[in-house]
């Protein structure tokens with residue numbers, strides 16, 4: 685069992701970062717805003733952020749059994765990675781070598797655990813939709829970041845039709861439907877966790893005031909379009925295709941499928 689949290693050679697608390705704005709830090713104008721690209725652009729985007737802010741200490745929230753970066757990648761990019769999860773058992777399945785931080789991102793964080801440490805980048809992939817209290821989670825991110833540090837959440841968003849259904853229907857039903865479409869969605873490989881979608885929106889108009897109120901100086905939301913889990917039924921297929929084209933053309937963020945929600949302290 686690795687130590688609950690142990691960082692050696694922590695960067696000085698209060699480290700400041702270059703003053704570029706978030707769109708240039710994230711390279712957001714170059715990201716293709718289609719659903720598939722939400723997945724494939726994640727690594728290059730995070731790598732870019734790490735390079736731009738010269739991140740040395742990175743925390744992945746809800747890394748679970750599949751941390752997003754390998755140890756080799758972290759070493760190549762020059763940062764130390766701490767992996768978090770609410771469930772210590774999930775982290776036990778993860779590759780060895782990373783620092784572990786077991787806590788609920790949406791509950792009070794005992795700062796003594798971190799011994800004054802602050803992170804340059806805190807990111808998550810497919811986690812914030814499972815958090816009941818997004819305000820508390822983003823407040824914790826703000827507290828745990830160094831000045832100028834970046835919080836980054838890759839989330840599925842409302843009101844994309846499959847996620848509306850997932851929000852409304854009972855978990856055992858959506859779990860069974862998901863397993864029919866994707867055989868890796870089982871408790872051994874990729875378990876399904878209950879989803880609430882609190883503040884999982886692609887609308888910057890909606891999220892910017894929320895993040896500013898928490899204390900972030902800057903916020904950016906990159907939306908992605910294209911209904912995931914596209915139905916293979918002929919007529920429905922055409923209906924969804926037309927719907928997705930309309931949303932993309934008019935940047936209808938209410939119906940975006942995924943978003944990168946990025947905020948700077």
Ligand SMILES: C[S@@+](CC[C@H](N)C(=O)[O-])C[C@H]1O[C@@H](n2cnc3c(N)ncnc32)[C@H](O)[C@@H]1O
Pocket residue numbers: 745746747748749750768769770771774787788789790808809810811814815877
């Ligand atoms: C859908 S999995 C995603 C795992 C990993 N990020 C990935 O993309 O493969 C969600 C993970 O978030 C964790 N999680 C859920 N709520 C959390 C919370 N409040 N604080 C920290 N982790 C949480 C779960 O235990 C689970 O490991």
